[in-house]
Amino acid sequence: MEAIEILNQHKLRVTNTRLLVLNFLMAQQKAFSHADLEIQFSKQINRVSIYRVLYTFLACKILCKFVDSNARVLYVFSAQSQHQDEHPHFKCNQCDQVIHLPQLPQDYIALLKEHQVEQLHLLVEGVCKDCLGEEKMK
């Protein structure tokens, strides 16, 4: 799907800023921080606008947001409506690729049955299949 279609689908105005950011994020399965995007678009978009575009996309669930182990907030495109709620992510430490993971098994959550679970944030970091493959090639 095209970026412009996605904006229309969510009844968002089609602006240059939004197209730039969305096309960029759609082009790769990587997660970016605000700082990353700020550098990427330093000549074209104001920092504050980037914050606002991210905020808007997040509200529409065009993007997923998660926090890495260094408390960096990362944004990644999520082929929309596919991932409704908060879900686990795998992030490759080498290529920064992000993979959306299935929910945790119920029997683990059942361990917590005395408590009422509201949210569950899981981030797995490591080396992805592709990068492992490349290492073997060498």
Add this chain to the structure above:
Amino acid sequence: MEAIEILNQHKLRVTNTRLLVLNFLMAQQKAFSHADLEIQFSKQINRVSIYRVLYTFLACKILCKFVDSNARVLYVFSAQSQHQDEHPHFKCNQCDQVIHLPQLPQDYIALLKEHQVEQLHLLVEGVCKDCLGEEKMK
């Protein structure tokens, strides 16, 4: 165990600053951000010193550090050496109590077998047993 013993055990100098912070954190099973502690000790300890005390305690594993869903870095006392490595936490949204959880089951991690898992960060948020109990009392 007393705060002073813990400091000795880790060959850390026993200073007023460290005793204040450690006693405070040991007295309750809650997680605090740097900002929380800064407010708590605003009259007694310099902000920078709080950063440095936290850094030192973390290196000794006297504290656990984790990041919540709002990218706030939280510190919680951990009866030491009990929790060697990174492990999941449950944080109560009502009383802020933090409970240290067991590691994830291997069969979930096995799901990721194509990838090489290096770190795994899990934070569960919800309402703890105690707070649920109190609600029923009303």
Add this chain to the structure above:
DNA sequence: AATTTAATGCAACATCATTGCAAATATAGA
């Protein structure tokens, strides 16, 4: 008590995030 070594406070700075407002731009309707 004197010496050595480490910790603290302070000031300055760097980074990251938010807000209000005026100017620019996208959309809807004539």
Add this chain to the structure above:
DNA sequence: TCTATATTTGCAATGATGTTGCATTAAATT
């Protein structure tokens, strides 16, 4: 296609958060 309206953007200012260097103070060792 032009105009009116509502939204988005850029800019400036501010606030929050985190880091560093250095002089001073305090803890441990002898």
